[in-house]
Structure formats: C-alpha cells, structure tokens
Amino acid sequence: MTRSVSITLQNTDDARAIVAAILADNPGAAATQFPSMTKIDCQQRLVVKRDSVAQRLGRDWDPQELQLSLITLSGNIDEDDDQFVLAWH
Amino acid sequence: MNIDIKGINLVPRRQTYAHIARRFGEDRPASRYEEATYDVQATANFHYRPLYQPEFEIFDPRRTKIAMSDWYKFRDPRQYYYATYNMARAAQYQVADRNFAAVEDRGMIDAIAPAWRAKIAAYLIPLRHYEWGANMNAQLVADWGFGTQITSAAAFSGADRLGLAQFISRIGLLFDGGTGEALTQGREQWLGAPQWQGLRQAVEDSFVLTDWFETFVAQNLALDGVIHPLVFERFDRAGMAEGTAGLSMLTAFARDWFADHSRWVDATIKTAADESPDNAKLLSAWAGSWIKRAEAAALPLAKHVLGDAGYGDVEAAVGELRRRGRALGLSL
Numbered sequence: 001m002t003r004s005v006s007i008t009l010q011n012t013d014d015a016r017a018i019v020a021a022i023l024a025d026n027p028g029a030a031a032t033q034f035p036s037m038t039k040i041d042c043q044q045r046l047v048v049k050r051d052s053v054a055q056r057l058g059r060d061w062d063p064q065e066l067q068l069s070l071i072t073l074s075g076n077i078d079e080d081d082d083q084f085v086l087a088w089h
Numbered sequence: 090m091n092i093d094i095k096g097i098n099l100v101p102r103r104q105t106y107a108h109i110a111r112r113f114g115e116d117r118p119a120s121r122y123e124e125a126t127y128d129v130q131a132t133a134n135f136h137y138r139p140l141y142q143p144e145f146e147i148f149d150p151r152r153t154k155i156a157m158s159d160w161y162k163f164r165d166p167r168q169y170y171y172a173t174y175n176m177a178r179a180a181q182y183q184v185a186d187r188n189f190a191a192v193e194d195r196g197m198i199d200a201i202a203p204a205w206r207a208k209i210a211a212y213l214i215p216l217r218h219y220e221w222g223a224n225m226n227a228q229l230v231a232d233w234g235f236g237t238q239i240t241s242a243a244a245f246s247g248a249d250r251l252g253l254a255q256f257i258s259r260i261g262l263l264f265d266g267g268t269g270e271a272l273t274q275g276r277e278q279w280l281g282a283p284q285w286q287g288l289r290q291a292v293e294d295s296f297v298l299t300d301w302f303e304t305f306v307a308q309n310l311a312l313d314g315v316i317h318p319l320v321f322e323r324f325d326r327a328g329m330a331e332g333t334a335g336l337s338m339l340t341a342f343a344r345d346w347f348a349d350h351s352r353w354v355d356a357t358i359k360t361a362a363d364e365s366p367d368n369a370k371l372l373s374a375w376a377g378s379w380i381k382r383a384e385a386a387a388l389p390l391a392k393h394v395l396g397d398a399g400y401g402d403v404e405a406a407v408g409e410l411r412r413r414g415r416a417l418g419l420s421l
Contacts, residue, residue, distance in 0.1 A: 013121055035098050058122070058168030059177065 005046045005075030005086040008039040014057065015069035021052035037071055045087040046075065112161070125170035127161055129237040150235045153302040155361050155368050160236030162360050166352045174245050177349075178252070185256065185342040189263075197335025198263055205331035206264065212324055212394045213340075214261045214275030215285055219316065220254035222292040223247075226308040233301040242353055246309070249350065253343060260339050284393035287386035288316070294382075302361070303375045309354040311379030314410040315387050315403070317347045323402045324394050355417055362418035373419040380410060380421070 007022070009015040019038050023029050029042040040046070054061040063084045075086035103110070105119040108128050113119070119127075135146045145152055150160065169177070192198065201209070227247030234240040261271035279285050291312065298304045321343045328336060358376075362369040384407045391399025411421040 011118075016118065016120060035096070058166050059173070 002044045003088045004041050004043050005073075005088065006039060006041045007046060007048075007073040007075075007086060008034075008037055008071040009069045010071055011036050011038060012069050014065070017056035018048060018053050018066065018069060020056050022046065022048055025049055025052050042086075045085065047086075048084040050082045120168070121172065122165070122168040122170045126165075126238045126241055130235070130240070148235060152233045152235065153300050154371055155300075155302045155364075157236075157361070157364055157368075161238055162364070163236065163238040163242075163357050164360075165238065165242050166356045167349065169242060169245055169353075178249070181342055181345060182252075185339075188338040188341060189259065192335040192338055193263065195335070197338070200332045200335065201328075202331040205328055205333065208394055209328065209333070209336060210261070210264060210271055210274065211278060211282070211284075212320060212390065213257060214264075214271055215279040215282070216316075216320060217254040217257040217261075217272075217275065218279040219288060219292060219312075220250045220257065222296070223308055223313070224250035224254070226295055226304050230301050230305050234305075239305075239357065242357075243305070246350060246353070249346060253346065256339075256342055260336070263339075284389040287389055288312075291379075291382045291386045295379075302372075306358065306372060306375040307379040307382075309350070310358060310376055310414065311383045311410075312386075313347070313350070313354075314413065315380065315383035315406050317343065318406045318409065319387055319391060319402060321347065323391075323406065327395055355413070358414075358419070359417040369418055369420070373414075373421060376414050376419050377421055380407060380414070383407075 009018060015038070019031060019040065022040055023031060025048075026040075026042050026046050028044075029040050029046060032039045032041070048063065048066060050061055050063050063079060063081070066084055073086060076089045078085040078087065104116045105113075106124060109119045109124060110116040112127055130148055132148065135148070138144075138146060150157070167173075167177070198206075224247045227243050227250055230243035231240045231247060234243055258272055261275060262269065265271035279289060295304060295307045295312070298307065321340050325333070325337055325340055358372060362372050384403060387403045387406070388400060391403045393399075395402060414421040
C-alpha cells in the first residue's frame with residue numbers, strides 16, 4: 001500500500017502558479033480547496049519544479065520561495081536548486 | 090465553560106470580474122496580471138475623436154496594418170503589471186545603486202586609461218539622447234497602440250528608457266566630478282559628432298512613423314537590437330584591457346534590462362507573426378529595412394571606438410539580430 005504525500009499552500013497570487021505547476025507536473029495529484037488554502041494530495045511522490053513555476057510566474061523563482069506560501073506538508077523532503085521533492089522513503 | 094466556535098466556509102460568489110470570466114469561458118480565479126490587462130481598454134462608446142486625427146477613434150485597431158483576431162494574445166512573458174514591474178525594477182535599481190557606490194568608493198573610474206576615458210565619454214554619454222528618443226517611441230506605442238496588454242507594457246518600457254538615460258547621466262557625472270560638463274559635451278557629440286549622425290537621423294526618422302507597430306519593431310527590435318549589444322557588450326568588453334572593470338559594473342543594469350526587455354519584444358513580435366502570413370510579411374519588411382538602418386548607423390560609431398575591427402563587431406551583432414528575428418518567424 002503506497003502512502004500519499006501532501007502539500008498545503010495559501011491561496012496567494014504566487015502560490016496559484018505553484019499549484020498549477022504541481023498539478024501539471026504530477027499526474028496523480030489532486031487539489032482540494034479549503035478556506036484560503038489549497039491542499040494537494042498525491043500517491044508516493046510529488047515534485048515542485050523550479051522551471052515549471054518560473055514559467056507560470058513569468059520571472060525567476062527560487063524553490064525556497066515555496067516557504068513563503070507553504071502552510072504544511074506531509075512526506076520526506078529532498079530539495080536542491082532546481083526542485084523540491086516530497087516522497088516517503 | 091465550553092465555547093464552541095463553528096467555522097463557516099464562505100465561498101465567493103464570483104472568482105473574478107465578469108468580463109474576465111467571459112474571456113476564460115468559466116469563472117475561475119485570475120492572476121493580478123490578467124485582471125490588469127484583459128479587456129481594460131474601451132472598444133466602444135467613445136466620445137469625441139482626436140482632433141489631430143479625426144479619421145480614427147481614440148482607440149482604433151486601424152492605426153496599424155497589423156491585423157489580429159484578438160489583441161489580447163500578446164501575453165507579456167514577464168507578466169508585468171504595476172506592482173510586479175515596480176518590484177522588479179526596484180530590485181535592479183538597488184543592485185545598480187550598490188555598484189555605483191562601490192565604484193565611487195574604490196575610485197575605479199580613475200583606474201581607466203585616459204585615452205579610453207575619452208572614448209567612453211564619446212560612445213556612452215550621448216546615448217542618453219538615444220534613450221530619450223526610445224522613450225518617445227515607447228510612449229507613442231502606449232498612446233496609439235491597441236489593447237492594454239501592449240500599451241501597458243509599452244508605457245513601462247518607456248519608463249525604463251528614462252531610467253537608462255538617468256543611469257547614463259549618472260555615469261557621466263561620475264566622469265566629470267558632478268559638474269555636468271560630460272553631459273554638455275555628450276549633447277554636443279549627439280548633435281554634431283560625425284559618428285553619431287547616422288543614429289540620430291534614424292531616431293528622428295522613427296519619430297515620424299505613422300504605424301505604431303512599425304515604431305515598435307524599429308525601436309525595440311532593430312535599433313535596440315544592434316545598439317545595445319554593440320555598446321554594452323562589445324564596446325564594454327573591448328574596454329576591459331584598458332581597466333574598465335568599474336565601468337562594466339556600472340553598465341550591468343543595461344545588460345540585465347536588455348535581456349528582460351527582449352523577452353517581451355520577442356514574445357510580442359512572435360505572436361503578431363504567428364497570427365497570419367500577412368503580418369509576418371509586414372513585420373519582416375519593417376525589420377529588414379530598420380535593421381539595415383541600424384547597421385548603417387552603427388558602423389561609424391564602431392569605427393570611432395574600435396577602429397576597423399569595429400566593422401566586424403557590427404556585422405556580428407547584426408547577424409545575431411537577424412538570427413533572432415528568424416527564430417520569431419520573420420524572413421530576414
């Protein structure tokens with residue numbers, strides 16, 4: 001049985017692009033709306049790609065900017081300059 | 090005592106403005122950029138026509154021969170609206186300001202060989218007049234253009250040109266110790282020195298174009314596409330041997346700006362060219378003739394700064410620009 005990972009983001013202008021990037025880059029991802037936040041669940045692994053978000057925002061984006069919109073997450077984290085990965089080891 | 094606080098989920102009755110939802114085909118949240126640009130400009134129920142151009146309405150797509158089924162296809166890849174534009178430029182300004190402070194602090198301008206200092210005064214300071222001209226053209230596009238996506242971005246680019254002119258002036262003031270002498274001489278060069286007259290004439294001719302999209306292509310693709318890489322990349326690099334590391338720090342803002350500006354210019358031209366073969370033909374004709382003018386204007390300037398080697402630099406810059414134009418769908 002695979003565990004699901006999840007990430008919950010505030011409904012800010014920048015986070016809209018992050019959510020769109022996550023949904024585009026992770027085929028199994030599903031978004032649920034809550035008051036002022038969006039929770040995305042995915043089986044096993046979820047990746048937030050720097051290029052994907054930057055292209056939607058129209059500007060350079062550092063994966064660390066994720067922290068400005070992040071409310072909570074579930075999963076083991078692996079991050080570098082190009083992506084932020086959530087997966088259960 | 091137990092206080093039971095219930096949470097109520099308030100769902101907005103609308104996610105965005107009605108006209109934006111109509112454009113999307115559904116009511117979904119729109120970004121600030123989308124709300125700041127889509128369908129902002131009026132398209133009907135105008136009051137009086139411009140007295141100087143009574144054949145057109147105030148906003149009129151007929152002011153250009155470029156034809157678009159939808160003038161809101163020109164999405165700016167940078168998605169600049171007032172807030173993001175100011176934040177981006179403020180960040181760039183801070184970096185440039187620190188560079189100026191560092192250069193002044195270490196006296197890096199004094200380290201430049203005197204002969205090359207005179208060259209810099211000749212090739213860089215008069216460019217503030219070119220930038221003023223570019224502002225004029227940008228505001229023409231903002232005024233006569235159709236569709237808020239283009240006109241808004243054009244107005245921002247106009248402000249950018251004034252910023253560039255101000256920075257060039259600031260460099261001049263560093264050179265003359267704040268007296269303003271460098272700026273006066275720069276103006277005399279722009280008005281009278283032989284190496285500038287080709288460019289000055291090209292700029293002045295661009296002022297009297299009647300099709301604003303041609304103005305856009307002439308200024309942003311052709312003239313900028315030759316002059317900026319020539320002056321801020323090639324002349325700058327040539328000066329390294331003469332101790333101009335400090336100057337390179339001061340002109341870094343211009344290189345960053347050109348890369349940012351070109352993203353918008355390329356997207357706009359590509360969108361117009363992709364729309365129809367007629368548009369592509371028109372754009373190619375404009376680009377072709379204005380790139381030739383830019384090349385002719387750049388040659389005497391390059392010769393003045395780099396000698397005969399300058400011709401090779403202009404040729405390379407023009408070749409690079411034509412390649413860039415072809416990637417956008419133009420036949421050059």
